[in-house]
Amino acid sequence: MADIAVIGGGAAGAAAFGELLASYEAGTVHWIVGQQAPGRGVAYATKDDRHLLNVRASGMGVFAEHGEDFIQHASRQLGQVKGTDFLPRRIFGDFIQAQVGARIDAARRLGRSFRIYPENAHEVLARGEGGYAVRVGEQRWLDVGHVVLAVGALAQRPLRTVSHAALESGAYELDPWRLDRHVHAPRRVLVIGTGLTAVDTLLSAAERWPHAELVAVSRHGLWPFTHSALPLATYARQQALNEALLACDGVAPMLRLVRAAFDDATETDWRSIVDGLRPMNALLWQRLSHARRRQFLQHARWVWEASRHRMAPASGQAIHQLEEEGRLQVLAARVLEVDGTAPLQVTLRERATQLVSKLEADLVVQATGLDTAVAYGADPLLSQLLRDGLAVADPLQLGVLAQADGQLVGASGAPQPGLHAIGSLLRGNLWECTAMPEIRATAHRLALQLSASRATSYEDVGELP
Numbered sequence: 173m174a175d176i177a178v179i180g181g182g183a184a185g186a187a188a189f190g191e192l193l194a195s196y197e198a199g200t201v202h203w204i205v206g207q208q209a210p211g212r213g214v215a216y217a218t219k220d221d222r223h224l225l226n227v228r229a230s231g232m233g234v235f236a237e238h239g240e241d242f243i244q245h246a247s248r249q250l251g252q253v254k255g256t257d258f259l260p261r262r263i264f265g266d267f268i269q270a271q272v273g274a275r276i277d278a279a280r281r282l283g284r285s286f287r288i289y290p291e292n293a294h295e296v297l298a299r300g301e302g303g304y305a306v307r308v309g310e311q312r313w314l315d316v317g318h319v320v321l322a323v324g325a326l327a328q329r330p331l332r333t334v335s336h337a338a339l340e341s342g343a344y345e346l347d348p349w350r351l352d353r354h355v356h357a358p359r360r361v362l363v364i365g366t367g368l369t370a371v372d373t374l375l376s377a378a379e380r381w382p383h384a385e386l387v388a389v390s391r392h393g394l395w396p397f398t399h400s401a402l403p404l405a406t407y408a409r410q411q412a413l414n415e416a417l418l419a420c421d422g423v424a425p426m427l428r429l430v431r432a433a434f435d436d437a438t439e440t441d442w443r444s445i446v447d448g449l450r451p452m453n454a455l456l457w458q459r460l461s462h463a464r465r466r467q468f469l470q471h472a473r474w475v476w477e478a479s480r481h482r483m484a485p486a487s488g489q490a491i492h493q494l495e496e497e498g499r500l501q502v503l504a505a506r507v508l509e510v511d512g513t514a515p516l517q518v519t520l521r522e523r524a525t526q527l528v529s530k531l532e533a534d535l536v537v538q539a540t541g542l543d544t545a546v547a548y549g550a551d552p553l554l555s556q557l558l559r560d561g562l563a564v565a566d567p568l569q570l571g572v573l574a575q576a577d578g579q580l581v582g583a584s585g586a587p588q589p590g591l592h593a594i595g596s597l598l599r600g601n602l603w604e605c606t607a608m609p610e611i612r613a614t615a616h617r618l619a620l621q622l623s624a625s626r627a628t629s630y631e632d633v634g635e636l637p
């Protein structure tokens with residue numbers, strides 16, 4: 173028995189499933205996709221074409237070997253598209269589905285065995301004789317040799333400062349992608365967060381409620397920087413910088429080196445230097461002790477996130493235009509409390525002055541980014557894995573402990589054979605592992621590793637639901 177279960181129906185699950193369909197011959201590949209449209213996940217389920225990719229079209233793909241180019245696919249929908257464009261995320265969602273569909277057709281022709289389940293996986297139990305039993309839906313159990321967890325980030329938990337009354341009022345929205353649930357036009361919308369998700373939320377809110385006043389609040393009140401319209405020249409001394417960073421001991425000397433490179437590179441845009449660190453990010457992160465990672469998270473994360481995860485130029489223009497028109501105000505403040513019913517009362521402490529003030533908002537949207545604190549979340553599957561000692565929470569709450577190749581580390585401290593993760597659960601280990609370029613490379617490596625690991629029985633072709 174060497175079946176594989178891929179759990180999670182987002183882009184990472186799609187990449188892992190498609191790669192396994194192409195290479196895995198030793199058993200059935202089961203894809204447990206949950207109740208959403210398979211392949212799209214959180215990022216690519218949006219129907220709002222103001223929600224743009226933050227990677228140029230030429231950088232987007234699902235599989236390591238591109239079956240069909242995303243640019244060609246997008247051109248068929250949008251007309252002429254350039255590789256340097258930042259396209260609507262919806263189009264990439266369509267592309268993922270088309271790509272997985274093509275892999276399914278090819279797998280059928282090859283007689284490969286697979287099944288897709290539009291249900292959640294609720295439990296993964298270790299079997300005494302090796303491998304795992306996976307419970308899908310209420311009743312069905314699958315016996316598999318390997319499990320790939322591609323479950324993305326956790327569902328948002330309310331901030332600790334939000335009262336029960338506020339949560340119950342219906343005026344506090346935990347899911348920034350569900351503004352459509354609010355039918356009455358609010359006079360003021362307050363978005364907690366100023367990252368990429370907050371930007372999309374504000375653009376949707378501005379369109380949906382043209383008369384609403386918009387407020388965005390985060391500790392530093394810093395928007396993501398924007399991408400340049402065209403790709404940038406690379407920094408001539410990038411390799412030397414990356415090597416020097418690898419030799420650094422600690423976060424502060426690393427930041428000093430990067431700053432010195434900004435000063436040195438008078439001919440080069442600073443964004444090119446940040447992008448040039450990409451191949452090194454995981455390695456640099458892995459070299460930091462937990463104490464130093466904590467330091468980075470406390471002191472440098474906010475500026476790293478804004479510099480590294482930049483927004484498309486059109487999104488930046490739209491946000492700055494809203495500010496110039498006086499419709500959008502951004503505050504650097506800490507949210508001390510959200511209370512009341514409708515309107516909600518939001519208590520803030522302004523960063524610069526430490527003054528405490530109150531703001532009323534008819535709708536408050538929490539857009540605070542990825543939550544991977546599995547020990548505090550209420551996800552049934554992850555909680556069960558932690559309880560059974562098959563997974564261990566990362567000490568900085570950045571997902572689960574894992575080896576460099578994504579194999580989970582169990583409570584015994586040993587690698588958990590056959591149990592792998594891909595995507596945001598691995599942030600503790602890899603730090604930057606949530607964007608498509610990293611996801612598709614990881615999915616490809618994992619599929620090759622699993623395909624090479626063992627070849628045993630061969631089962632019949634499964635039926636699509």
Ligand SMILES: Cc1cc2nc3c(=O)[nH]c(=O)nc-3n(C[C@H](O)[C@H](O)[C@H](O)COP(=O)(O)OP(=O)(O)OC[C@H]3O[C@@H](n4cnc5c(N)ncnc54)[C@H](O)[C@@H]3O)c2cc1C
Pocket residue numbers: 179180181182183184185204205206207208212213214215216224225226227291292293294322323324325368369553594595596606607608609611
């Ligand atoms: C708003 C946004 C914009 C982004 N834009 C870009 C971009 O432009 N370019 C880029 O490269 N990256 C982008 N990213 C990064 C993005 O995280 C990845 O590209 C990718 O979408 C991550 O997919 P995922 O499958 O890991 O997670 P998710 O999209 O979260 O998918 C996980 C899926 O697993 C399902 N699931 C969870 N638990 C279970 C279970 N027990 N059983 C079954 N199913 C389960 C969930 O319901 C969900 O559908 C963006 C991310 C966000 C949030």
